[in-house]
Amino acid sequence: MAALSVLAIAVASGKAxxxxxxxxxxxxxxxxxxxxxxxxxxxGFVQGLINELRPDVVVTEDCTVSTCRKGDKAKALIRSLAKLASHNGVLDVDVPRPRTYQSKYEEAEALVTTYPEVAGHLPVRKRRIFDFEPRSMVLFEAIALAQEVINGPPKRVAAAMG
Structure with missing residues (x-):
C-alpha cells in the first residue's frame, strides 16, 4: 500500500x-x-492542496470514537474536510488518532527518526503543564494519521472504498 499518495490533515485548537x-x-x-x-x-486551503498535490487518499481523524479528544469546533472542521474529499472524488479515510506512545513528544521524536525532514519542527523541550502546546505538534499528529493508513491494515482503505 506504500504506492498510495496520502494527504493527511490534523486539526487542533487554532491550527492545522x-x-x-x-x-x-x-x-x-x-x-x-x-x-x-x-x-x-x-x-479553501485544503482544496488548494488537493488541486496541487492530487492525492489518492485524504486522511482525517475519526471523531466518532470515544477516544477522540477534539473540541466541537475542531470536530466540525474535520467533518467539513471529509465532505470536501468526497466532493473531489478523493478517497476519504478517517482513522482513530493512534496513541502508541506515552506522550506526543515521544511520538514526535520517534516520527523524526522515520522522517528526518521535519526534525526542525521538533519542540526544543517538553511542554510544562501551564505552557501552550507548541504549534508544530499538529504536524506530527498529521504524520501519525498518515502512517495509520500507510502501515495499517488494508481493510481500512477497502472499507472507505465501500
Missing amino acids: GYVFLSGGKLQDWGITVQAVRSGNELV
Missing part, C-alpha cells in the same frame, strides 16, 4: 497541519494558523 506522502516518502508538509479561523477558509 498537513503532510503529503507519496510512495511512502514525505513530499510536502506545513502548518497553518490562518486557515482555521472558519470552516470555509480551511476547506
